[in-house]
Amino acid sequence: MPADGIGASLAKNRPLDHIPRLYEGEKVDAHAHIGEFGGWANVACSEDELLRSMKLYNVKRSVVFYWDNELVRRAVAKHPKRLVGCVWPDPRRTDASALVRKALTEWGFKGVKLHPLIHAFLPNDDVVHPIMEEARKAGVPVLIHSGHPPFSLPWSIGELAENFRDVKVVMLHMGHGHGIYIKSALDVAKRFDNVYLETSGMPMHTKVKEAVEMLGDERVVYGSDIPFHDPSVEIGRVCASGLSQDRLERVFYTNATELLRL
Numbered sequence: 001m002p003a004d005g006i007g008a009s010l011a012k013n014r015p016l017d018h019i020p021r022l023y024e025g026e027k028v029d030a031h032a033h034i035g036e037f038g039g040w041a042n043v044a045c046s047e048d049e050l051l052r053s054m055k056l057y058n059v060k061r062s063v064v065f066y067w068d069n070e071l072v073r074r075a076v077a078k079h080p081k082r083l084v085g086c087v088w089p090d091p092r093r094t095d096a097s098a099l100v101r102k103a104l105t106e107w108g109f110k111g112v113k114l115h116p117l118i119h120a121f122l123p124n125d126d127v128v129h130p131i132m133e134e135a136r137k138a139g140v141p142v143l144i145h146s147g148h149p150p151f152s153l154p155w156s157i158g159e160l161a162e163n164f165r166d167v168k169v170v171m172l173h174m175g176h177g178h179g180i181y182i183k184s185a186l187d188v189a190k191r192f193d194n195v196y197l198e199t200s201g202m203p204m205h206t207k208v209k210e211a212v213e214m215l216g217d218e219r220v221v222y223g224s225d226i227p228f229h230d231p232s233v234e235i236g237r238v239c240a241s242g243l244s245q246d247r248l249e250r251v252f253y254t255n256a257t258e259l260l261r262l
């Protein structure tokens, strides 16, 4: 292939004269954790470390979840202007709906997080439906881990979104590390306008721009997934996508602010 042919195809992804710099405006991180994740992951983030990292990267508010919901409740109560709580239930437990209701009505939590892989359920399983009803009643989004078979594939999340068209479903990681899952995350979101995509851990900068162009300005949100991923890398990838400053502002700040009604 001639050199200019290669140049032209790279420019399709982002202009070659554009050296991406970290977006320095205010941000909302739609996916953050405090607590310890042992085992294979072997990562942890304390409340203080999260707040320090937020200062460093100009993150105004972080949406936080951990399977110890009490830990999150205490942290959010201490820093109500900086931390936004999402409740993380195991849907197979009989007290899951009661926990979700309590968190949304009494603790001031702003959303629900589900991890089908960790808790071993399909997104559209019957056990999830009462939780979706609680989210619908409270008018909050449901954030779902995506990208790992057999439980958290985009198509399965699409089945849930189709059943609950009036509940906003955020596909965390927008398909994660597998090209076919990333592509299908975009396809599912195109089909159902209640599906949002979150950027953390997804390796292709080109797909961030592609998603915004395909879905419109409002349905892609930035997340770091700290401590699994580092904000510098996660912010860098979104910046490298070649989105305009206006669109970066939407992905980094406005979309999550509107979605979570912050």
Ligand SMILES: [Zn+2]
Pocket (backbone or CB within 6 Å): 031, 033, 225, 228
């Ligand atoms: Zn996470």
